[in-house]
Amino acid sequence: xxxxxxxxxxxxxxxxxxxxxxxxxxxxxxxxxxxxxxxxxxxxxxxxxxxxxxxxxxxxxxxxxxxxxxxxxxxxxxxxxxxxxxxxxxxxxxxxxxxxxxxxxxxxxxxxxxx
Amino acid sequence: xxxxxxxxxxxxxxxxxxxxxxxxxxxxxxxxxxxxxxxxxxxxxxxxxxxxxxxxxxxxxxxxxxxxxxxxxxxxxxxxxxxxxxxxxxxxxxxxxxxxxxxxxxxxx
Numbered sequence: 001x002x003x004x005x006x007x008x009x010x011x012x013x014x015x016x017x018x019x020x021x022x023x024x025x026x027x028x029x030x031x032x033x034x035x036x037x038x039x040x041x042x043x044x045x046x047x048x049x050x051x052x053x054x055x056x057x058x059x060x061x062x063x064x065x066x067x068x069x070x071x072x073x074x075x076x077x078x079x080x081x082x083x084x085x086x087x088x089x090x091x092x093x094x095x096x097x098x099x100x101x102x103x104x105x106x107x108x109x110x111x112x113x114x115x
Numbered sequence: 116x117x118x119x120x121x122x123x124x125x126x127x128x129x130x131x132x133x134x135x136x137x138x139x140x141x142x143x144x145x146x147x148x149x150x151x152x153x154x155x156x157x158x159x160x161x162x163x164x165x166x167x168x169x170x171x172x173x174x175x176x177x178x179x180x181x182x183x184x185x186x187x188x189x190x191x192x193x194x195x196x197x198x199x200x201x202x203x204x205x206x207x208x209x210x211x212x213x214x215x216x217x218x219x220x221x222x223x224x
Contacts, residue, residue, distance in 0.1 A: 043214035056210050106158035
């Protein structure tokens with residue numbers, strides 16, 4: 001069974017632009033969570049999607065948004081990019097809506113650099 | 116103060132040594148996770164535990180709920196164990212993970 005895939009793997013954007021990242025979960029998994037990892041803040045939860053609906057959201061500004069399609073694939077969008085948005089963006093999938101005892105499977109990440 | 120604190124932040128050891136990484140948390144949790152992140156970014160879930168102890172190969176994870184503390188042990192460490200180890204918790208009543216800052220482990224041959 002294929003793992004979680006993320007595209008693109010690397011991305012360079014200019015301040016003020018917008019970017020869309022894609023995540024394909026493991027086949028059969030219906031929940032996709034997004035995380036941001038920076039050297040200063042570490043890993044932080046962005047949001048979780050399940051059945052095409054955002055179910056949970058972290059403390060990030062409205063410039064960060066996402067969506068999920070009927071095949072469970074998810075996209076994350078960041079508008080009006082800032083230098084501080086440079087980070088590794090990871091998605092993780094699980095069988096069902098996040099629960100403490102459900103294991104999440106992480107993708108390889110998309111490394112975004114904002115110049 | 117972070118809800119999840121790990122120590123040490125960096126650890127360098129020789130091949131074969133017994134390794135211990137610690138994680139303390141200050142909130143009520145439903146579960147604690149240990150994750151491994153290799154250079155390049157990919158994260159692998161090592162353990163998920165809510166009580167007691169779990170073992171997988173040379174890795175052992177323990178948790179003491181009363182003391183709000185968990186440890187990850189690596190026996191007979193090997194250079195391929197070099198990675199960042201991250202402790203994460205599920206806050207009781209919340210549906211998301213909160214992460215520690217990670218411990219960078221380097222095992223020299």
